[in-house]
Amino acid sequence: MADFIQLSINGLALGSVYALAAIGFVIVYSATGVVNFASGQFVMLGTFAGVAMLINGGLPWPVGYVGALAAMALFGALFFLVVYLPLRSSPVVTIIIGTVAVGIALQNAAQLTFGSWPFRLQSPFEGMTIEIAGAVITVHAVAVVVGTGILIGLLWLLLHRTTIGIGMRAVAQDVKAARLMGLRVNGLLAFSWVLAALLAGIAGLMLGPMWFADVNMGDPIALKAFAATIIGGFGSLPGAIAGGLFVGLTEVLGASYLSSAYKDLIAFGAMIAFLLVRPQGIFGERIQDRG
Amino acid sequence: MLTCNDLTVAYGDIVALHGVNITVKAGETVALIGANGAGKTTLLQTISGLNKVKSGDIVFESSSLATIPSERRVRLGIAHAPEGRRIFPGLTVEENLSLATAPWRRWSQSIADDLGRVFDLFPRLKERRRQLGWSLSGGEQQMLAIGRALMARPRILLLDEPSLGLAPRLAEEVYERVKLIGEAGMTILVVEQNTVLALAVANRGYVLETGRVVLEGAAKDLKQNSRVREAYLGR
Incomplete structure (x- = not known):
């Protein structure tokens, strides 16, 4: 039982990271229609922004985290300006291929800069543990789960209670009508990319202390986040959260109760099953026609 | 207030409007009638800035709109309730309405007053204020589209086929509201x-x-005109 509690919390923590990556993916997809194949590399970049600030820069963690996230926000804005904006009037597939290109470039740039030797990014709660019913749990894992919960709450408030958030939803539903209503469509689209990069950055900083910071970590994350969105429902935010948590839980529990060789089997098996039986996922997309 | 001078608009090689001249004066309601494909929607979309002008000009309150992007035209006072209503299906009635002016609204301009005015005009929207757009009936969606345009405190209201797809009784109801809006002093191009x-x-x-203006005149004269009676009134 103690084992199960410990593994579940660790699974939820990993699932939280997948959920954040998946949310970033969904925000960009619903606002722009672009499937961001670089989303895993966005998370990798977040981890390495942390490496640059905390290990290379030697900054204390509050400053380093803020610096890393500022760099990620800047990266999101740059991505919008350099990749999305010049390509926005070409077919959406062109932009998708653009994201693939950026993903490859990022991975190789990281390899050139940081080398292929993995780093160990320390948590602010390094070495701290708490005990629940005999299970020893790292404070970092708890902080990740709680932090993700708070972030999701803030995100909900942003999307439903602020002018910018309601505008983002409007642009996602009907760009032409949004323009007629006087919304600054380009500004809102840029904000979507910045938000996605920020969420990926937070996911990367959370993931650093759980895995090793390795320049090739982006691909498995992208695959897991992708599986999460398919299981939860493509384009659905609650789906991204549920799917992310599911993938994280099955990965950790599967590794321990089945075999670590088969840990990915459950998540990807579930994804294939969903594609066959319920392709709209758990939550589906209510608005079929994006106009 | 609004003048289109010799306006020509083309989609690729296909010319949709051939040198159209129309004028809307402050306070009047002007109807643009014609069959499907005559270029009516194209004209409204061009006034709102969604289509590129090939030649000619649109002048709004004595300044040219040529270089002004569509999202800024709303701020100048041109509000458009588009064809097919195009309300935001996943936003509530209230979100649909409050969105329209949000980007440039000042704290001093209370959104509640504007909402109240729209709800007075369309009481049904008030009952449904927390419902999502897609769950409204066609008539309610049309009322929401008009209400959303009014929220922008426009100087001119562009309405594109407000009766489209509505049962006759509902279409009449929508037009009663349009008449009220016009009588309150709004300039309308429908x-x-x-x-x-x-x-x-x-x-x-x-x-x-x-794509050409073939006839113009006072509404009561057009109603009597033999060509209009034959082609558009069916008698």
């Missing part, structure tokens, strides 16, 4: 295939055929 309804509320009208 595009409509339902000529009877449009000419009943309009002061003046233009008849558009294959």
